[in-house]
Amino acid sequence: MNNIKLFWMLFVSIHLLYSQEKNSFKFHDDFELGDFNDGWRVKEITKNNGYKIDTISKSGRYEDNFLKTITRQTGEYGVAKRSEFSVKLYDSINDIKFLSFSFKIPNSLKYNDINLGRETMICQWHSKPAPGKDWKHYKKYIKYNRPNVALYLTTNNNQDYYLVLRYGNNGKPQFEYKDYRWSTIATKKIEKDKWYDMVFEIKWSFTNSGYIAAWVNNEPFTPFNGLHNKVYGPNMHNKSPAYFKFGQYRYWDDSNEHEIYFDELRIGDSFEEVSIYKNLPKMFQEMEKLNFIKNHK
Incomplete structure (x- = not known):
């Protein structure tokens, strides 16, 4: 009995330690050590695309x-062109x-006229198959296979560039607007x-x-809602933690070589x-000043 009790105590201790390690997953990479050196990344790079650690100009930090990251014309229309790097996070329900x-887009970035208005994904959080399931099951039962x-x-004229942040509701029945695949929750012009x-x-x-x-x-990108800049809604397909990818992903061909830089x-x-x-x-500083309300008697 004592041995069994000791076994379960050890099992629970290891399980809790593992859970704490998962929930406190932390990472920092400034790419100063050169090429990838610690094995947590998975490169997702299609043919003729690529990447390099560069020192052409100072990042300023x-x-x-x-x-x-580098993407070039390759394959046929509708086939992914990507130079992405994925991070296997451990963010589960209520985490x-x-x-x-x-990131920086260099002066050389330019789209063919036919592609003006199209979008290049530069980061995403993507769900995985449910525990015990595979990608075949995922694609069959997830109605909208999106991040x-x-x-x-994106750009409409190769002069004015914009960031577009989307919240992938993916037709989840719990979402108030369940027939919408995406919520566009923030846009910003960049240089x-x-x-x-x-x-x-x-x-x-x-x-x-969620x-x-x-x-x-250091300025709010998602809109201020009267209290903070959180945009609410369900954001999980299943119990499997999402994984993070950054780099370039697009499905359309372009005769120009596209580069986007990443750091920190x-x-x-x-x-x-x-x-x-x-x-x-x-905004955080202003909210701290407004805390006088709680002291009113």
């Missing part, structure tokens, strides 16, 4: 190195995670040859308690852990 990265959350880059620092806060849920909040250059990937449990800024965003 820390050291010189950054990740350059809250913070993630940040910096849970995705950030896109070429300028670094932008993204921060995301996500709570994973099957219900409307949310996303995002910031660009961080994953943590708080805004302070992942932000490269010393001070909190202005």
Whole structure:
């Protein structure tokens, strides 16, 4: 009896330790050590596309190195062209995670006229098959096989570029607007040859308690709702944790070589852990000033 009791105590201890490690998954890579060196990434690069760690120009932060993703015309229309890198996160139901990265589009980026208005995905959180299931089952039973959350880059004239953030409701019956595949929750005009620092806060849920909040250059990106900038809605397909991918993904051909630069990937449990800024965003600072209400008697 004592041996059995000891076994179960050991089992529970190991299980709790593993769960704590999963829920506190943290990471920081500034790409200063050169090519990938720690094995957590999975490269998803289609033929003729690629990447390199480059030092052509300073990133403006820390050291010189950054990740350059490269996509070229390849294959037929409707076939994915990608140079992505995936991170196997451990965010499960009701988990809250913070993630940040910096990116820049160089002056050389240009789309063919026929592609103006089309979008290049530069990061996404994607669901996986349910526990015990495979991708064949996933594709059959997930009506809309799209990311849970995705950030896109687009232009209508090769001069004005925009970020588009979408929340992938994917026809979930729990969502109030269940017939909509996507909610476009934020857009922002950006410039070429300028670094932008993204921060995301996500709570994973099957219900409307799930949310996303995002910031660009330490300013709110998702809209202010009167209290904060969280956009609510279910964001999980099944119990399997989502995984994060960044880089380039598009399905259309273009005769131009497309490059997008990335730097300072961080994953943590708080805004302070992942932000490269010393001070909190202005909205957080203003909210702290408004806390006088709770002191009223």
